[in-house]
Amino acid sequence: MTDPSTPHGVPMSDVDAKAARAEDRAHLFYSWSAQRDLDPPLVSGASGVHFWDAEGRRYLDFASQFVHVNIGHQHPKVIAAIREQAERLCTIGPSMGVDVRARAARLIAEHAPAGMSRVFFTNGGTEAIEHATRMARRMTGRPKLLAAYRSYHGSTTTSMHLSGDPRRWPSDTGAAGVARFFGPYLYRTVFHARDEAEECARALAHLDEVVRLEGPETIAAIVLESVVGTNGILVPPDGYLAGVRAICDRYGIVYIADEVMSGFGRTGKWFAVDHWDVVPDLICFAKGVNSGYVPLGGIVIGPRVAEFFQDTPYPGGLTYSGHPLACAAAVGAITAMDDEGIVDNALRLGAEVLGPGLRELADKHPCVGDVRGLGAFWALELVADRATREPLGTAAMAAVAAACKERGLWPMAVANRIHVVPPCVTGDADARAGLAVLDAALTTADSHPSS
Structure with missing residues (x-):
């Protein structure tokens, strides 16, 4: 997995990035959010299953943005x-x-x-x-x-x-x-x-x-x-x-x-x-x-x-x-x-890589309560207690998402779930790299599941 601190995309100049952020905060109104404390990432480019921010930090897009970039970026x-x-x-x-x-x-x-x-x-x-x-x-x-x-x-x-x-x-x-x-x-x-x-x-x-x-x-x-x-x-x-x-x-x-x-x-x-x-x-x-x-x-x-x-x-x-x-x-x-053959790739990816890999994570991490999905459309439901199925708390979910981003993976975190929804063009190597980051991030949740 790419180290997100290493530039692998094309960064923006400091002047351009500063101007873009100023315009964003002064004029844009974001959906589903209170506006005052927003600090959205400034994206400068994307290709295939990756995108990168203004500093050139590259992320594997395990969210397909809003689960819509099925064919990947910039095809x-x-x-x-x-x-x-x-x-x-x-x-x-x-x-x-x-x-x-x-x-x-x-x-x-x-x-x-x-x-x-x-x-x-x-x-x-x-x-x-x-x-x-x-x-x-x-x-x-x-x-x-x-x-x-x-x-x-x-x-x-x-x-x-x-x-x-x-x-x-x-x-x-x-x-x-x-x-x-x-x-x-x-x-x-x-x-x-x-x-x-x-x-x-x-x-x-x-x-x-x-x-x-x-x-x-x-x-x-x-x-x-x-x-x-x-x-x-x-x-x-x-x-x-x-x-x-x-x-x-x-x-x-x-x-x-x-x-x-x-x-x-x-x-x-x-x-x-x-x-x-x-x-x-x-x-x-x-x-x-x-x-x-x-x-x-x-x-x-x-x-x-x-x-x-x-x-x-x-x-x-x-x-x-x-x-x-x-x-x-x-x-x-x-x-x-x-x-x-992108649709067939999604079917095979789910059957051979994502499904088996996510079930291995469930066997390893007590915070994983359930695994379900098809193709390039999966969810890990995270719990504070497997016996009671109490959903994992907000702080622990935020820690999991932050741990993913620190390691160069952009996750989709919804309520007490991590949705694993990469582009349908994702190859096995990138999928496994993303699962490895999830493995490390879930250790964070295992350490304080009641939060």
Whole structure:
């Protein structure tokens, strides 16, 4: 692992760095943060699975930034696609036909589950959720949406209300027509399950009961992360997503799969639902579709919804829907993922390196309570006591994250978890180097687990 104190990137000059920091602190308003005491790192460049700060300290990106740089930083094929499109046509309205937009839609549809052949473009994931729920409500004529606790669906009004994440609390008015249910989570089961099969069966029975108690004729959609992301990398047990599909079919409910984080190779499949051969009505995507090189999200639309809007106008749109530069980035990214076997690499990396390596850490460190994941999408759940499963405290979590950064690894620390979510292009050597840093950092938590 690179010593972060040794310059390996291209540092900024002292004058430029000082000016950039002054402008940042004077004018930028950061998300999810109180502003006064922020001290964000000043990043001057990135390449592949690394980025570096203004001093040239290089970090292995085990967070993929916000779990979106699936194809790695500065991929030359994506940069070339953006450059070529910029020289030809930077922007055009969404009501116009343009070849790159159509090509991006075709490539996305070709990699989606069978029958899902239409794509509506947005600027990101939260807008994809907003428009998917609008489609469901318009089509069914029903007002309610069901969403899980331990979920995150975005930060606009409807998507934030859908989120089971505590971050919704300051914004939740209780007036968005959302009802909640518990999804499967065997490590902290609310169903008193003894194994995954029991957890699955009881979670589905619970969901069916919630639907019946809320009134099936009032529910437009069930919105569900195929693999829960920010709230813990919760991989559903076999049979769960198929059971959700069956419940939706039984009551005429639209099944919306949120794959903003889990889609486009993150779990080792193009879409996470592919692990279980489940076909939703709508799939919301963003992030990995072009690794965030230019903001892009959207909805892959199944035949039932597509048919409804053949003769019924859809009441929504966006000025930048299908922006040519963003679509060019998607074409470049998807083509590179196909050509370079990046999705297969993520699947193999999880099965052969990340999964086994993280389980070895669990065997070694008493602070590790649970390990779960798929592909390049994993979490270590850290505890103060394995017997009681008390979550590791804030101070100990901060110490683990700091120990990672000191050793040149940029982690994703969420609540009492370390999410191991490197780019899908990560090679074995870099993955093992990152795990070695985690090994050293977890010793910090072992030494004071009650903090």
